[in-house]
Amino acid sequence: MEEPPDSPRIGVDEWVASVEGKRERYTGIRGAVLQGWDRLPAPARVLVFAIPAALFPFVTSQGNVFRYGLFTLVYALLALGLNIVVGFAGLLDLGYVAFFGCGAYLYAILASPQFGYHWQAELAIPVVVLATAVVGLLVGLPSRRLLGDYLAILTLFFGQAFVVFVNNANRISFPFVGHVDLTGGSNGIANIDPFNFFGYKIDSTMKQYYLLLIAVALVLVLLMYMNESRTGRAWRALREDPLAAEVMSIPVNRLKLLAFVFGAAVAGLTGAIYGTIATAALPGDYDVGLLITIYAIMILGGFGSIMGIVVGAIIVSSVPELLRSSANARPLFYGAILIALLVKVRPWRLLAAQLAGLVAFGFAVHAIAAAAYPRLVDGESIGSGFLPRGLDHWMLFPKNPVKIVDVAYMVMIAAIVIYPQLGRLWRAVLLPPLLYLVMFVWENLLLVQIGGATRLILLGAVLVVLMNVRPQGLFGTATVEIV
Amino acid sequence: MNWSLFFDLTVSGLTLGSLYALIALGYSMVYGILKLLNFAHGDVYMIGAFVGWYTLHALGGPLNPTISGAAVLFVMFIVSMVACGVLGVAIERFAYRPLRNAPRIAPLISALGVSIFLQNSALLIFGAGFRDYGTFDLIGVKTFNIGQLFFSVTQLLTVVLAILLMIALTVFVARSRLGKAMRSTSFDREAASMMGIDVDRVISVTFFIGSALAGAAGVMFGLVFGQIYHFMGFIAGLKGFTAAVLGGIGSIPGAMVGGLIVGLAESYATGYLPQGSTFQNLYVFALLILVILIRPSGLFGKAAITKV
Numbered sequence: 047m048e049e050p051p052d053s054p055r056i057g058v059d060e061w062v063a064s065v066e067g068k069r070e071r072y073t074g075i076r077g078a079v080l081q082g083w084d085r086l087p088a089p090a091r092v093l094v095f096a097i098p099a100a101l102f103p104f105v106t107s108q109g110n111v112f113r114y115g116l117f118t119l120v121y122a123l124l125a126l127g128l129n130i131v132v133g134f135a136g137l138l139d140l141g142y143v144a145f146f147g148c149g150a151y152l153y154a155i156l157a158s159p160q161f162g163y164h165w166q167a168e169l170a171i172p173v174v175v176l177a178t179a180v181v182g183l184l185v186g187l188p189s190r191r192l193l194g195d196y197l198a199i200l201t202l203f204f205g206q207a208f209v210v211f212v213n214n215a216n217r218i219s220f221p222f223v224g225h226v227d228l229t230g231g232s233n234g235i236a237n238i239d240p241f242n243f244f245g246y247k248i249d250s251t252m253k254q255y256y257l258l259l260i261a262v263a264l265v266l267v268l269l270m271y272m273n274e275s276r277t278g279r280a281w282r283a284l285r286e287d288p289l290a291a292e293v294m295s296i297p298v299n300r301l302k303l304l305a306f307v308f309g310a311a312v313a314g315l316t317g318a319i320y321g322t323i324a325t326a327a328l329p330g331d332y333d334v335g336l337l338i339t340i341y342a343i344m345i346l347g348g349f350g351s352i353m354g355i356v357v358g359a360i361i362v363s364s365v366p367e368l369l370r371s372s373a374n375a376r377p378l379f380y381g382a383i384l385i386a387l388l389v390k391v392r393p394w395r396l397l398a399a400q401l402a403g404l405v406a407f408g409f410a411v412h413a414i415a416a417a418a419y420p421r422l423v424d425g426e427s428i429g430s431g432f433l434p435r436g437l438d439h440w441m442l443f444p445k446n447p448v449k450i451v452d453v454a455y456m457v458m459i460a461a462i463v464i465y466p467q468l469g470r471l472w473r474a475v476l477l478p479p480l481l482y483l484v485m486f487v488w489e490n491l492l493l494v495q496i497g498g499a500t501r502l503i504l505l506g507a508v509l510v511v512l513m514n515v516r517p518q519g520l521f522g523t524a525t526v527e528i529v
Numbered sequence: 530m531n532w533s534l535f536f537d538l539t540v541s542g543l544t545l546g547s548l549y550a551l552i553a554l555g556y557s558m559v560y561g562i563l564k565l566l567n568f569a570h571g572d573v574y575m576i577g578a579f580v581g582w583y584t585l586h587a588l589g590g591p592l593n594p595t596i597s598g599a600a601v602l603f604v605m606f607i608v609s610m611v612a613c614g615v616l617g618v619a620i621e622r623f624a625y626r627p628l629r630n631a632p633r634i635a636p637l638i639s640a641l642g643v644s645i646f647l648q649n650s651a652l653l654i655f656g657a658g659f660r661d662y663g664t665f666d667l668i669g670v671k672t673f674n675i676g677q678l679f680f681s682v683t684q685l686l687t688v689v690l691a692i693l694l695m696i697a698l699t700v701f702v703a704r705s706r707l708g709k710a711m712r713s714t715s716f717d718r719e720a721a722s723m724m725g726i727d728v729d730r731v732i733s734v735t736f737f738i739g740s741a742l743a744g745a746a747g748v749m750f751g752l753v754f755g756q757i758y759h760f761m762g763f764i765a766g767l768k769g770f771t772a773a774v775l776g777g778i779g780s781i782p783g784a785m786v787g788g789l790i791v792g793l794a795e796s797y798a799t800g801y802l803p804q805g806s807t808f809q810n811l812y813v814f815a816l817l818i819l820v821i822l823i824r825p826s827g828l829f830g831k832a833a834i835t836k837v
Binding site: 132136138188196198199200202203204206207210211214217218334338341345349452455456459463491492495498499500502503505506507508509510513514517518 | 566619622623624627628631632634635636637638639641642643644645646647648649650652653654763764767770771774803804807808810811814817818821822825
């Protein structure tokens with residue numbers, strides 16, 4: 047990516063930074079653990095993740111393996127492929143999900159009743175992966191001339207174009223062959239065959255889980271070796287400074303294309319596997335929502351960090367599962383707020399005083415509302431047990447909350463925007479009412495909508511906050527300025 | 530050739546093009562100064578459309594407005610533009626300013642986060658359904674014609690207002706002190722700050738103006754097409770960006786011309802190309818790729834020289 051001309055960075059040297067880091071980091075027990083980790087060869091590192099994952103189906107029920115385990119692995123595989131393009135080579139590819147879709151649709155065409163083909167998996171998978179890689183090459187070709195942002199918009203359009211195409215391909219007639227129902231339109235392609243390796247069918251959830259696990263482990267090992275290889279180093283050089291890389295006689299264009307092709311191939315493989323799991327290829331599965339999830343995984347894990355991505359996939363697929371019920375969502379939300387307060391508000395006496403103030407403020411507001419506007423306290427909080435019933439006596443729960451809560455949400459956003467601009471004294475005084483407002487909106491609006499918009503709102507907010515706090519992601523290495 | 534179809538397509542293309550041009554201006558100005566692709570811009574436009582709708586209904590709704598129809602329109606535009614401008618400044622302050630010296634990809638991701646946040650907030654508050662502007666009830670269905678060019682009153686209003694806004698912007702950037710500061714900041718931010726220009730303020734003003742234009746475009750969309758919904762910002766943002774790239778990103782006249790070209794291309798594609806109404810977006814996309822391949826710097830852009 048092109049550097050802005052005014053950026054003060056003169057040289058960024060990852061190698062020097064990593065050596066500096068090693069010298070300081072390796073002390074005590076934590077140091078010993080980190081040192082041991084660095085000495086492990088790549089396949090052994092993968093086992094640290096693969097063994098618990100392999101044991102996972104034995105400790106949980108069948109439904110959980112399907113919903114949670116399979117999706118975690120699919121996400122991890124996709125994010126690993128995206129990591130080649132974005133994390134290693136630094137090309138912002140926003141059409142990545144389309145390659146995933148290509149894989150699923152191609153496999154569906156080769157092995158489903160749609161055209162009556164029922165190819166064996168050992169033949170179909172290489173064909174699908176190769177074909178997707180060729181699509182990646184075609185999309186990557188214009189990228190040779192494009193700077194980062196132009197590439198982003200071009201690939202984003204490609205992703206959109208893919209969705210429009212598969213949605214409508216049943217209605218167009220192709221040159222030479224005439225009218226063919228290629229993708230089944232908005233109904234998609236149903237009844238995709240399970241993988242059939244030389245007669246051995248991968249037809250149960252358990253088998254699919256282990257197949258995916260093997261695929262993830264293989265890709266992990268491959269990426270770890272690739273990362274250390276000549277190509278991997280050249281990619282990182284390209285990511286840090288394309289101009290300097292070119293001056294060092296690194297073939298920039300060829301490496302960009304190579305990254306695109308590799309990323310697309312991994313996505314194609316994932317798509318084929320996903321097709322057999324879902325047993326259908328539907329246009330809606332390959333839209334922007336999935337793209338955002340995959341990006342969230344990669345950003346959380348840290349750009350270019352391989353094991354970080356696996357951790358990211360586990361976090362991103364388990365948090366929505368946990369947020370599904372209000373009993374889990376409430377402690378997670380309040381816990382996050384409390385941690386943020388503990389980090390931000392010092393000294394602890396001030397924090398204690400403000401929390402006490404919050405409790406008192408709540409009771410005062412509740413008492414005033416109960417006396418003046420009984421309508422505001424008629425409702426009840428969601429859930430059962432001690433905490434929700436206690437909240438009924440402290441928090442406002444309007445009976446029919448639609449309008450007032452919507453207004454409160456907008457006021458809350460405005461308040462959060464204005465709050466950091468205030469002076470210290472005002473910030474200290476206004477913190478309890480602000481917290482009360484946030485809790486009011488959370489209890490009356492966000493928690494009610496927890497299955498729908500709330501999760502994505504939280505995801506968006508987390509992305510912005512994470513970029514503010516740690517632009518390199520949780521496990522990414524910070525690039526160091528050397529002036 | 531069927532001239533009446535051609536003229537109809539031209540009129541609707543010009544209308545669409547004015548909207549895209551207004552959106553593209555916001556993209557282009559921000560990109561010119563920050564080198565940042567503001568993904569949230571399309572969603573600011575969507576919020577603008579909803580603010581317009583709420584203003585309309587606060588004034589009594591389209592059927593029996595408390596003040597005259599023209600005054601309602603005026604208030605809608607002003608409120609929506611101011612609200613969007615403030616929103617844009619807030620977004621810049623929170624999501625982009627802390628990341629000014631971070632790697633290039635960080636503000637992009639942050640922008641993506643803002644976009645998701647705004648879209649789903651709108652879903653939460655405004656609901657998933659369509660909202661109807663009720664334009665016909667508000668200002669009637671009068672049509673004008675210049676020869677064979679038939680305009681509805683909203684289309685005429687959109688095109689004229691967009692042109693006025695663009696003239697105002699051009700004069701502002703070319704003549705005013707702040708406009709001069711904007712141009713120099715866009716040319717070289719560091720040098721500008723050394724010359725005593727308050728760069729942060731200039732960036733805030735840029736975001737305010739760009740977002741206000743998007744807000745105006747949102748209200749225009751509501752007036753011309755009637756229905757607004759929470760997801761409308763995404764595709765409009767894409768088209769706006771296409772327009773900005775086509776014209777040469779960072780160039781203000783480029784954004785205007787690019788917007789008109791994208792609007793007309795989409796309109797003609799709908800009318801003339803095979804399966805046009807289904808694949809109009811694909812045709813616009815193909816146009817974008819073509820321009821990028823032939824002239825990566827866009828029609829009015831200058832080829833960037835990388836300094837080491």
